[in-house]
Amino acid sequence: MLQRVCNHTALLVVGVAIGAALTAGWHGVTATPQAHAVATHGSDNFAIATGLVDDDIEALYFLDYLTGDLRAAIVNRRNGQFTGYFRYNVMQDFEAVGDPARFLMVTGMANLPRGSGPTQIAKALIYVAEASSGQVAAYVLPFNSTLNSSGALQSGTFIRVARGSFRDAFVRDE
Template structure:
């Protein structure tokens, strides 16, 4: 009789342990955190980069070195098409730069208060630097998640949030 009680107790303990392990796995306690990566690439006359605008949505950023046009395109979650388009000319934010300008562009994460309305600041900062002058500016994208969720098109412009210089003297290529 004692052996039978021990067997039933052992089975009950094993069953509880297996159930707890399955429950923990089901609720995501055993999963690894997601990695978020951005990409940047440049060529002679332009640069492209990616960066988050919302938790699950990235934008593709494009900087044309010749015109100074900074553009963004956002794929819509609902229909898989580009529906968000944004544009801004960065030349107005850089003083006394060479001709042609030598731009660099990267993105970074922004933990800036985003507001509470439908249009919020995107989660990425877009850094644009001019290599000859050492000037740099940071931009954010005002993004309307409601329009994106509805599959509706949206257009707008970037907002410059910071500007500075990392070089004291202008460097001219000879």
């Protein structure tokens, strides 16, 4: 009888040990990857979007349809306040735009060379399209992570990295 209890106890201990090892291994294999989501919303006169600047920080992008001003604000890691401000007028990049301009804006990820040093381009691209003309431009934000880490103010302008038109790319039936 004693041998029978010892055998059951030994099997139970071995089973618990194997279960714990499998659980620990399975948890490591099935760890869920981080998801990064961006948001975009627009109204009659402006659009607003978010996009990654660095691994752990986003910018809030704002496009005023009436003036063409594209702006960004970045929250500081240290104090939780807006300390990064950037501005650029996109009207100079769009030819023969109707009055009023009909802009669309979204953000996307880009694995562009970011450069070295404290100032690097952000990880997100900002795409601005003008619906009447079919023109589109892509912009990046030069971001100084050292200034952000120290809590210092930073400001600047966007950099246009691409420009084109989608209007002539459509095939029309004759």
